[in-house]
Amino acid sequence: MCGIVGYIGRNDAKEILLKGLxxxxxxxxxxxxxxxxxxxxxxxxxxxxxxADLRSVVDDNVLGNTGIGHTRWxxxxxxxxxxxxxxxxxxxxxxxxxxGVIENYSILxxxxxxGVQLKSETDTEVIVQLLEKFVNEGNSVEDAFRQTLTLLKxxxxxxxxxxxxxxxxxxxxxxxxxxxxxxxxFNVVASDAMAMLQVTDQFxxxxxxxxxxxxxxxxxxxxxxxxxxxxxxxxxxxxxxxIEKGTYPHxxxxxxxxxxxxxxxxxxxxxxDDGSLSVDExxxxxxxxADRIYIIAAGTSYHAGLVGKQFIEKMAKIPVxxxxxxxxxxxxxxxxxxxxxxxxxxxxxxxxxxxxLVQIKEFGYKALTVTNVPGSTLSREAxxxxxxxAGPEIAVASTxxxxxxxxxxxxxxxxxxxxxxxxxxxxxxxxLGIVANAxxxxxxxxxxxxxxxxNFLSTTRNCFFIGRALDYYVGLEGSLKLxxxxxxxxxxxxxxxxxxxxxxLIEEGTPIxxxxxxxxxxxxxxxxxxxxxxxxxxxxxxxxxxxNEEEDSFVLPEVHELLTPLVSVxxxxxxxxxxxxxxxxxxxxxxxxxxxxxxx
Numbered sequence: 001m002c003g004i005v006g007y008i009g010r011n012d013a014k015e016i017l018l019k020g021l022x023x024x025x026x027x028x029x030x031x032x033x034x035x036x037x038x039x040x041x042x043x044x045x046x047x048x049x050x051x052a053d054l055r056s057v058v059d060d061n062v063l064g065n066t067g068i069g070h071t072r073w074x075x076x077x078x079x080x081x082x083x084x085x086x087x088x089x090x091x092x093x094x095x096x097x098x099x100g101v102i103e104n105y106s107i108l109x110x111x112x113x114x115g116v117q118l119k120s121e122t123d124t125e126v127i128v129q130l131l132e133k134f135v136n137e138g139n140s141v142e143d144a145f146r147q148t149l150t151l152l153k154x155x156x157x158x159x160x161x162x163x164x165x166x167x168x169x170x171x172x173x174x175x176x177x178x179x180x181x182x183x184x185x186f187n188v189v190a191s192d193a194m195a196m197l198q199v200t201d202q203f204x205x206x207x208x209x210x211x212x213x214x215x216x217x218x219x220x221x222x223x224x225x226x227x228x229x230x231x232x233x234x235x236x237x238x239x240x241x242x243i244e245k246g247t248y249p250h251x252x253x254x255x256x257x258x259x260x261x262x263x264x265x266x267x268x269x270x271x272x273d274d275g276s277l278s279v280d281e282x283x284x285x286x287x288x289x290a291d292r293i294y295i296i297a298a299g300t301s302y303h304a305g306l307v308g309k310q311f312i313e314k315m316a317k318i319p320v321x322x323x324x325x326x327x328x329x330x331x332x333x334x335x336x337x338x339x340x341x342x343x344x345x346x347x348x349x350x351x352x353x354x355x356x357l358v359q360i361k362e363f364g365y366k367a368l369t370v371t372n373v374p375g376s377t378l379s380r381e382a383x384x385x386x387x388x389x390a391g392p393e394i395a396v397a398s399t400x401x402x403x404x405x406x407x408x409x410x411x412x413x414x415x416x417x418x419x420x421x422x423x424x425x426x427x428x429x430x431x432l433g434i435v436a437n438a439x440x441x442x443x444x445x446x447x448x449x450x451x452x453x454x455n456f457l458s459t460t461r462n463c464f465f466i467g468r469a470l471d472y473y474v475g476l477e478g479s480l481k482l483x484x485x486x487x488x489x490x491x492x493x494x495x496x497x498x499x500x501x502x503x504x505l506i507e508e509g510t511p512i513x514x515x516x517x518x519x520x521x522x523x524x525x526x527x528x529x530x531x532x533x534x535x536x537x538x539x540x541x542x543x544x545x546x547x548n549e550e551e552d553s554f555v556l557p558e559v560h561e562l563l564t565p566l567v568s569v570x571x572x573x574x575x576x577x578x579x580x581x582x583x584x585x586x587x588x589x590x591x592x593x594x595x596x597x598x599x600x
Contacts (some may be wrong), residue, residue: 002029002085002099003071004178005195006159006169009186009216013037013067014058016188020195021069022051029071030079030268035086035095037166038064042095046084065216066166068159068189070097073264075437076105077121086161087125089132090116093163094141096131098124099191100155100176101437108151127158145170145211146224155444159189171212175444179247180204180212180219182233187214193236193247202233203247245394250587252395252485256573257443259400262390263436263566266407267429269389277429279415283384286366287318287416290340295322296356297344300398301405303477305344307565308409310470314562315413315424325352329359341367344409346393346401348376357381370408372401386412395588397484399573402477403439406566407432431560435567438557442570445554446578449571452553453578456511456540457488463511464502464537465492465572466528468521474565475515478572485580485590495521495528508536513572517544517556517564542571 003024007013017034032054033046043062047053051071070085077083085097102108105123108130116129127148134144141162149156155175162168171178171189181188182202190196193203204219206212210229213220221229236247248254272278287293293312295305302324309320321333325343329352341360343353348371357367357378369382372390379385388404414428457463463482465475475492482490493502495514506512514529516522526549529539541551545558559567580587 002073002191003195004068004097004099004157004159004189004191005070006068006171006189006214007186007199008066008167008169008188008214009183010065011186012063013065014060014062016199017067017069018051018055018058019198020188020190021054021071023195023198024071024192029073029264031074031081031084032069032071033084033086033097034058034069035067035097035161036062036064037066037161037163038062039166042088042092042161042163044086044088044095046081046086048079048081048084064166066161066169068095068097068161068169070099073261073436074433075101076123083120083122085124087120087122087128089128091132094128094131094135094160095163096124096128096158096160098127099157099178100174101440102126102152102156103154104152127152127156128160131160141165141170142213145172146226149174149209149211149224155440157191167215169214171206171214173206173210174208178206180206180214182219186216187219189214197236201236203236204231204233250395250577252397252399252577252587255393255395255400256570256577258391259403259570260436260439260443262388262400262404263407263432263439265389265391266404266411267432269387270408270411271429275429277411277415279386279412280384283368283386283412284416284419286340286368286384287316287412288419289338290318290366291338292336293318293320293340293342294328294335295320295342295344296325296328296353297322298325298350298352300402300477300480301344301346301350303473303480304402304405304409305342306473306476307406307470308342308344308413311406311410311413311562312416315410315422316416316420317422318416325350325356329355332359335365339365341365343367343369343378343382344371344405345369345376345378346372346388346398346405348373348378350378354378354381370405372404396590396593397481397576397587399481403566403569407435410563426560426562431563435559435563438559438567439570441557442567442574446574448554449574450578452540452571453575454582456513456538457482457486457575457579458582460488460509460511462489462491462505463513464505464532465490465513465515466495466498466525467492467515468495468525469518470562470565471515471517471521471525471568474568474572475513477569478513478515478576481573481576482579484593485576485587486583486585487591488579495525498528499531503532503535506532506535506537510537511540512537513540513542513575515542515568516547517568518561519547522547542568544568
């Protein structure tokens, strides 16, 4: 996810901005930039690549006490210096940075900016050009900002500079995180408090559809209607034991929100300079030599393996079996002649999986570990490792590691297919970018998922998840998340299996969460929903855009059909989170569970 920093005060802004951006590097990005303002004007420096690349183009002789900065992951337009933020209006009077997605940017461009020559391919530039249009019509910058914000549809966090006013940063947010930090004779702006802990631990939280006037002496928060809002700051009390949680109330919520950034980080980690995806040649060789792949995993990782089987079989055309590690160890099936074992484990320390690894190594079979922890036992003892690059996952209920596992398995399948000369009908790099954007949208819809949790799960003692094909596997993961942290007895079923016994458990008001993202089974799963509704069930249907119907509870942004599990699981994670929250459960540390299962 993109990052924003801003500073206004008595010191030179450059180094504060650059250090702030460095704190946001973990989010994943492809370009960066800063704008420094002084009495001579606004000086913009931006560059494709790392913060180190940006540092190399920043003019040390330019001094200024006001500035904004940004790290960008490409959404609208390719990664490039031109598309990097900050963006400026035609006259260069106005300069801004922006996180989020403006859904109606093309409509705004067509209706308001006819004849305006845009330099970039971004939705962001439309905002700054629209601002200048309203200023040119006689409005103050503040009024033009307010007028522009009322026209924007989508998510945004914005920091704006005006060349004719070097004593103010204009700020606004909607659905994208943004904070204002307070200091003595200075104030700062940041999309994450971590970015500005270098200068202050006092922060003011901003709410959706608020705009802020930030000077070095004062912070004024207003609604879009112009009403001034008073809000006390809070202290970001972060130390070595909880610094990774930042200002989130729970690690789980933070880790759910990190998933878009993880998707981008994974693509970044497995992408060559030419833009193609790449996996170690020895791993691809082992994939191609195998006549059958055996995925060994437990819990959430097992559910990831079920989806990974579909990726590998559909893309790379290699048969795959998925096994629960604890069962495989004691009940090994007849193996093929040239098997390859893939062990999936967030921690790389799962005892059940290691027991299988020890057994198959005795037989001389090759093993690949997919893990989040380099140097872990499963990584050390396997022949090969693929890292998830998800960053530390602290919450017991796995979220970002699960979607990272899916993304890495998809990349493995895609690269293997390419090595075999098999063409797939989509660009995985591009599609994972679309997935990341869809995740951003879903993470911004927390209020809707909290409402679903309140309406369907506040008092229930049980819940069923149903789906078909890939949606069935996602339902298994959704049910696991719910039972793990809310202690609601939850089960996931293939839709067609309901009438083979489970439908006997349906009572008046029993919540049924149905997932529909696969066109070829859409009508079938909706038929299953009607079957349970006829027995008194309370249905919550989560569907993909294009398959949605009027009664659906939530419609997912559209992504490639094969990659829907990466997106459809996010609502289930958030619904589970809020169900647990409303039941006063310990979200991060559910009873009887541990993050890393190191005993059988």
